[in-house]
Amino acid sequence: MTADVTPRPGPLFSPVPRGAVLDGLDRSTLSRTTTDARFSVARIERLIATSIGIIGLVFGAQTLSIAIGSGIRVPGALGALYIAALLGMLGIVIALWFNPRAQRIANIVFAIVYLVGILLWPLATGGADAAGVDEPWTWYLCAIACASAAQAFKPALAVAYILVTPTVYGITGVMDDAGRLVRGDIALQNALYGSMIGLVIFALLMTFRHAASQVDAARAAAFERYDDAIRQHAREVERIEVDALVHDTVLASLQAADRARRPEAAALAVSMASDAIKRLAALDEPRADGAETATLQRLVSGLDLYAAALDTTFEIAVAPDSDVVIPYPVAQNLYLAATQAMANSAQHAGGADATAQINRTITVTACDSDGVSIEVSDDGVGFDRLAVEPNRLGLRVSIIERVVAVGGTVELDSEPGQGTTISIRWTPAEARASEGARS
Structure with a gap:
C-alpha cells in the first residue's frame, strides 16, 4: 500500500459529512448560523406594533372628527395644547408601527399622557359634558391607551393600568364643576366596559407572546437535537472507519508478525506494521492532505x-482546459453544497407558478490557480435576504456548514424579483488560513 495521490472512483456523494469534518467546526462559525432564540417572538411583536398602528389610525381619525365637531370645550391655547398632546402622541405611536422597540417607548408616553388627560378632563371642560348623553371624544382613545399599556408595560403594571384608567375615565367623564358625580350608573358602566375591553386586549397579547415563546423554545431545542444527532452519527461513522482500519492494518500486521517463521515473512510483517503506523498517523492530518x-x-x-x-x-459552464485537482473530501462537500443550492432553485425559483420558465446556470471555474469556484444562479422570484432566518436547514447545514467545514466560503445574493445566486469558493490558501484561525 502506498500514500500516492490517486483519484477516487465512484460518485461524489455521501449522506453526511465525515465525523472529523463536523467535529472540527469551531463554535464561532456555528454561532453565526444558530437560530435566533426570539425569532417567533420578534414576529409577534412586529404584528402587535402594526395592529396598534392600524387601530390607532382608525380610532384617531374618528376621535379627531368628533373632537372638532363637538368642540374641544377648552378655551384658547390650552384647548389646542390638550388635543395636540393626546392626538399628537397617538400620531407618533401610529408612525412607529414598523419598529416595535421605538413604538414601545411612544406607547408608554401615550398611556401616561392619556391618563393625565382624563384626570384633568373636569377642569379642562368645567364639567360641561357631565350630564350629556354622548360620550366625550376621549372615550375613543381609551381602548388604544389600554392596548399601548398592554404592549409596553410589565404584565402586573399593565393590568393595573387597564383597571385604573377606564375607572378614572368613567368617574371624570360624569363629574360636574363642583366635583359631584352627575350620572353614577354611566360611570360604572364605562369603567366596567373599558376595563373588560382592555383585559381582552391584554389577554390576547399575552397569549400570542406565550405561544411565540413556546414555539421559539421548541424550535431551538429541535435545532440543538438535530445538531447533536448529526454529530453523533458522524462520530459513529468515523468510529466504524477507525475500527475497520485497526482490523485491516494493526491486527493484520500483528497476525503476520505472529506467523512469521522466515525472513521474508518477517519483512512482510514489518512492512505491514509500517503501513499501519502511517495510516493511523494520517488520521490527524488535514483532509486536504489525504490520498484521494x-x-x-x-x-x-x-x-x-x-x-x-x-x-x-x-x-453548466466550466473553465476550459482546467486541470485543477482538489482533495476528494473537499470536492465531496462542495458537490453536496452545490446540489443543495440546485435543489433549492428547482423547488423555489418559480414561486407559486410551477410552470414558470426559469433560466438556471451553474458556473464552475478555477480560482487562484489551485482552487475552485461554483456559482449556482437563476432568474426566478428571488427573496429578501434580510427576511430569511440564517438557520434554515437547507442553507445552514446542507450548504454553509459543509463549505465552512473544509475552509471554504459561501455568499448569497438575492432580491425579490431579481433571482438568486449562491457563490461557493474554496482555495487551499484560504482553507489553511481558516484552519489556523480555528486552532
Missing part, C-alpha cells in the same frame, strides 16, 4: 448527473 482527489471536470460531471436526476434544466 477529484478533478474539476469530475465535479462538473457529478453536477450534470444531479441536474438530470432533478429533471430540471441547468446550463
